[in-house]
Amino acid sequence: MQQDFFQTLNNVYNAILDLLAQAPYYILLLVELAIIMVVVFFADRIVVRYIRRIGKEYELSPDVVNSLKVVTRFFIILFGLWAIATVGGIPSDWIISVSAIAGAAIGFASTRTIGNFIAGIYMLISKPFHINDYVKIGDVEGVVKEITINYTKVLTRDGKTVLIVNQDALNSKIILFSQGGVYTYSLTVTFDHSLTDSELEGVFRKVINKFKQEKVDDVRYSLVELSRLERKYIFCLLTKDVEDIFTVPQEFLRELIREWEMLKAAKKKE
Numbered sequence: 525m526q527q528d529f530f531q532t533l534n535n536v537y538n539a540i541l542d543l544l545a546q547a548p549y550y551i552l553l554l555v556e557l558a559i560i561m562v563v564v565f566f567a568d569r570i571v572v573r574y575i576r577r578i579g580k581e582y583e584l585s586p587d588v589v590n591s592l593k594v595v596t597r598f599f600i601i602l603f604g605l606w607a608i609a610t611v612g613g614i615p616s617d618w619i620i621s622v623s624a625i626a627g628a629a630i631g632f633a634s635t636r637t638i639g640n641f642i643a644g645i646y647m648l649i650s651k652p653f654h655i656n657d658y659v660k661i662g663d664v665e666g667v668v669k670e671i672t673i674n675y676t677k678v679l680t681r682d683g684k685t686v687l688i689v690n691q692d693a694l695n696s697k698i699i700l701f702s703q704g705g706v707y708t709y710s711l712t713v714t715f716d717h718s719l720t721d722s723e724l725e726g727v728f729r730k731v732i733n734k735f736k737q738e739k740v741d742d743v744r745y746s747l748v749e750l751s752r753l754e755r756k757y758i759f760c761l762l763t764k765d766v767e768d769i770f771t772v773p774q775e776f777l778r779e780l781i782r783e784w785e786m787l788k789a790a791k792k793k794e
Contacts (some may be wrong), residue, residue, distance in 0.1 A: 564604035571596050643691040644673040658707050658769050662696035667766050681770050709769045711759045718788050727783045739772050
């Protein structure tokens, strides 16, 4: 019994000696871990401050700035964990293998998400269109109400809000109807030869003068196609109020056709 007690005491004594012998290693390890955490902390502060400055310089929305902060912090933390694992003695080849597998899995699962995120950043920096622009993106036509990191929100003529994925928006044909604060909307109208050129011009002038006084800033038109059976004109309506594009083109077309038909009917009676 007494012999077992002394043996246990001896084992404890030897363990303490081993711990003291390895103390410099553990102290060095703690110092290295502390240095890594300090570097990660200051790197995060510096990079976040730089992102804020870039956001102000390029007038990026808060949504984009916050998203950039999140992505940057993710990679900084990932680097910190890798450094801590390396210092802690985890084999580097194991770390590389796990990182490669995790990276491949995340990349495969989120390829479209990452692509859309990059497209959103590109769109907000390059600014192919702005808020309150009247645009046509693919088959969607309307007023741009919001541009986020993921979607572009467009208000259509029928009052619906369509969310277009930014990656799809950049891959689509984009038509802008505004320039210098003036919105231009085009209408193509075909007429037969029942009226002479001067009579048709008279109809145009009457309708244009009416709309210039009440609804639009200007109307321009030109003959774009002429055949034996018909004449095709394009009318460009210019307005400074984007909401007018929802209603004025239809009203203009309706009034133009009404005046044309009235003159045709009156001419037949003569």
